[in-house]
Amino acid sequence: MTKTPIKINEYFIVKGDFLEMIYSPPLLAEVGNLRVELRKELNHSRPHLHVIKKCGKSEYGVSLALDNLDVLAGSENIERFDRREYEAVLNFIIENLELFEKVYKTLRGI
């Protein structure tokens, strides 16, 4: 008989106010109107981060590969980011890449 692997929880929703905030969606950091999220789903076939900038009622997101920060999606939204702002976010990500990978492995149960 064949076995079907099923991943029960793709969106790591955990009960509890504080944990809800962290896991749904999986937030890494938030400052003002900027958020950095780690996505567990493999819709780009690679582990990736979302850098999201909220402007009024709109949100502009860029998906970056976790290994080398390739732009996987949202390249049209980069124009919304100030240069120094974007560089600061990238510096933050690069300094913590190993830890993000550790979190990613934990989230995927690897």
Add this chain to the structure above:
Amino acid sequence: MTRAKKDILKKAMGDFDKYKGGTNVDPKESSIDSSSLQVDLQNSFDHIFPELIKKEKHRKHVIFDDDVFRMYESICKSSGAGFSSLINSALRNFAKEKFNSSSNDPVSELLSLRNRERELLKEIKELDLVEELNSRL
């Protein structure tokens, strides 16, 4: 910052230029002090990180037999229930049933005693006690 990390940053900032970064910035939405932004992001992450890596906070992956999975998947589709809630519910019922059938449950214990009593009466009836008594007399 290591050489490799510097290279990644250089390439990523190259992408920023390539995709015309910074050309459509709303000044009202860029009031964050970018000089302290990295530090603020780090502080935010440091606060969240200990919770994120707690393995017990994350649900585990499990592997089902194919037929079991298909049955549950079909129930989910027809009832509109979520897969994990259905599985959790089935597991809860299983645990409850197990608990109720344990010897700690008085009703269950009484039922099993009655069953045993019936079995013993049946065995007694099958024995030819009259013949046994006659032989002893």
